[in-house]
Amino acid sequence: MPNYLFYIFAGISIIAALMVITVVNPVHSVLFLVLVFLSSAGMLFVLQLEFIPLTFIIVYVGAIAILFLFVVMMLDIKVTSKSNDFFKYIPVGGLVGSLFIFEIFNTLSKSFVIPKSTMLVDNFVSWVSTVDKVTNLEALGQLLYTYYFIYFLIAGIILLVAMVGAIVLTLQFNKTVKNQLIFRQLSRSADSAVFLARN
Amino acid sequence: MLYHLGFIIVSLLIIVIPLLISVAYFTLVERKFMGSMQRRRGPNVVGFMGLLQPLADGLKLFAKETILPSNANIVLFVLAPIITFVLSLMGWIVIPFGEGAVVSDINVGILYLFAISSLSVYGIITAGWSSNSKYPFLGALRSAAQMVSYEVSIGFIIVTVVICAGSFNLSTIVLAQSKIWFIIPLFPMFIMFFISALAETNRHPFDLPEAEAELVSGYNVEYSAMGFALFFLGEYANMLIMSGMTTILFLGGWLPLFDIMPLNLIPGPVWFSIKLSIFVIAFIWARAALPRYRYDQLMSLGWKAFLPLSLGWLLFTVACLISFNWLPE
Numbered sequence: 096m097p098n099y100l101f102y103i104f105a106g107i108s109i110i111a112a113l114m115v116i117t118v119v120n121p122v123h124s125v126l127f128l129v130l131v132f133l134s135s136a137g138m139l140f141v142l143q144l145e146f147i148p149l150t151f152i153i154v155y156v157g158a159i160a161i162l163f164l165f166v167v168m169m170l171d172i173k174v175t176s177k178s179n180d181f182f183k184y185i186p187v188g189g190l191v192g193s194l195f196i197f198e199i200f201n202t203l204s205k206s207f208v209i210p211k212s213t214m215l216v217d218n219f220v221s222w223v224s225t226v227d228k229v230t231n232l233e234a235l236g237q238l239l240y241t242y243y244f245i246y247f248l249i250a251g252i253i254l255l256v257a258m259v260g261a262i263v264l265t266l267q268f269n270k271t272v273k274n275q276l277i278f279r280q281l282s283r284s285a286d287s288a289v290f291l292a293r294n
Numbered sequence: 295m296l297y298h299l300g301f302i303i304v305s306l307l308i309i310v311i312p313l314l315i316s317v318a319y320f321t322l323v324e325r326k327f328m329g330s331m332q333r334r335r336g337p338n339v340v341g342f343m344g345l346l347q348p349l350a351d352g353l354k355l356f357a358k359e360t361i362l363p364s365n366a367n368i369v370l371f372v373l374a375p376i377i378t379f380v381l382s383l384m385g386w387i388v389i390p391f392g393e394g395a396v397v398s399d400i401n402v403g404i405l406y407l408f409a410i411s412s413l414s415v416y417g418i419i420t421a422g423w424s425s426n427s428k429y430p431f432l433g434a435l436r437s438a439a440q441m442v443s444y445e446v447s448i449g450f451i452i453v454t455v456v457i458c459a460g461s462f463n464l465s466t467i468v469l470a471q472s473k474i475w476f477i478i479p480l481f482p483m484f485i486m487f488f489i490s491a492l493a494e495t496n497r498h499p500f501d502l503p504e505a506e507a508e509l510v511s512g513y514n515v516e517y518s519a520m521g522f523a524l525f526f527l528g529e530y531a532n533m534l535i536m537s538g539m540t541t542i543l544f545l546g547g548w549l550p551l552f553d554i555m556p557l558n559l560i561p562g563p564v565w566f567s568i569k570l571s572i573f574v575i576a577f578i579w580a581r582a583a584l585p586r587y588r589y590d591q592l593m594s595l596g597w598k599a600f601l602p603l604s605l606g607w608l609l610f611t612v613a614c615l616i617s618f619n620w621l622p623e
Contacts, residue, residue, distance in 0.1 A: 122423060126370075129416070149405045153449075157412030161419070161442055165435070168423050230401050232462060277594070 378417030392562030433512030437503035460622025468547030
């Protein structure tokens with residue numbers, strides 16, 4: 096049963112990924128991108144990982160893709176003709192794509208061992224986990240906060256730098272714009288606001 | 295296999311049918327309660343004291359004509375209310391109504407609820423865009439920005455509670471409150487969570503997305519009949535689920551007020567419902583009593599008040615737990 100679900104999710108994600116680049120309307124293609132995210136999260140759920148796909152949904156679908164959709168919806172949508180562009184981009188795109196596929200397969204075959212009999216059917220029993228039950232979340236936490244804490248901190252610092260950079264790029268010190276200060280408004284009293292005008 | 299499938303279908307029906315009935319009566323309570331706050335009667339014609347009013351409303355919406363605007367993007371226009379409604383139902387499978395009374399007791403239940411509530415922006419934003427009209431579009435943009443902003447502080451509040459309970463499982467979070475409910479040590483977080491829940495469900499005083507005076511009715515202007523009914527049901531089911539989340543996180547879920555003789559005879563689901571109804575009433579009370587926020591005030595409240603305060607309180611809680619050696623497990 097879970098195997099069929101895995102293949103269904105994988106099929107949906109491949110079809111949706113193809114639709115992302117072939118659909119004409121950019122809003123539709125962002126929504127298909129969301130479908131890719133969701134179905135790949137479903138694939139991870141079937142493989143009994145719970146934490147990673149949920150954070151994936153919260154961060155990518157709940158925040159990043161929303162902002163994406165925001166920007167695309169604001170744009171003036173133009174229906175571009177695809178026929179000429181396709182052959183113009185095919186050398187560069189094909190090169191990058193084939194390099195990417197080669198790299199992925201190279202890394203996967205070196206770093207993961209696939210069970211001999213069938214893929215995706217785990218026919219070995221992990222006896223350690225039957226005695227000492229550690230959930231997905233606990234295992235991740237135990238690794239992340241002990242052996243790999245330095246990478247965790249570095250990731251945090253990189254995010255902080257990116258945030259500061261975004262603020263610096265968008266913040267404009269403009270003297271002419273008058274801001275409303277709620278504290279100043281609330282602390283205004285009759286004594287400081289009402290006075291007699293004398294010549 | 296067939297038995298398993300039948301079990302799933304029956305358990306989903308056990309969740310969904312009472313949920314729809316409670317949403318229907320939520321609307322009746324809202325109208326009656328607001329009526330009594332504004333010194334009028336509220337609905338009192340259909341049925342005994344107006345008790346059949348929600349069914350009559352539902353029948354009316356069901357029998358009306360569905361209008362599809364000619365310039366709308368039809369597929370997304372039809373899909374948007376369905377997304378909203380289905381997402382509002384999906385959250386309920388992890389809510390524990392009593393000890394063991396839960397459809398799926400997954401170990402990351404609270405994250406699942408958070409993910410579902412962050413997905414529900416999509417129904418609104420696709421509705422606004424596909425209507426191809428300016429009021430729904432403005433309403434949807436406002437709504438999406440508002441929901442994304444308040445999710446940040448909700449996330450920090452959830453993390454605080456999770457650190458105090460030591461688990462992402464909702465049943466474990468409730469059982470961690472058997473000594474003391476989290477509303478007492480984390481009272482400011484409770485207040486902030488409830489206000490963020492008001493903003494997250496687009497309710498008064500943060501109902502900028504459907505500001506009647508400016509935007510007619512926000513993202514659902516172009517919807518009629520069942521499309522509108524699905525948005526309506528989804529919105530109220532979301533309010534109920536946010537009330538349920540507040541109950542589980544801060545008010546000890548199904549646990550009785552004190553674990554003494556007459557109180558602990560009352561079954562857990564009854565306690566859960568009583569606590570949930572308190573927040574339902576508070577939602578209606580906020581609607582009847584408070585004026586609407588201005589949009590920049592809403593954003594400054596979310597980003598400049600709630601985000602720093604929830605982050606600071608998270609650090610404070612962690613510091614307390616570590617220094618007194620109170621961390622769970």
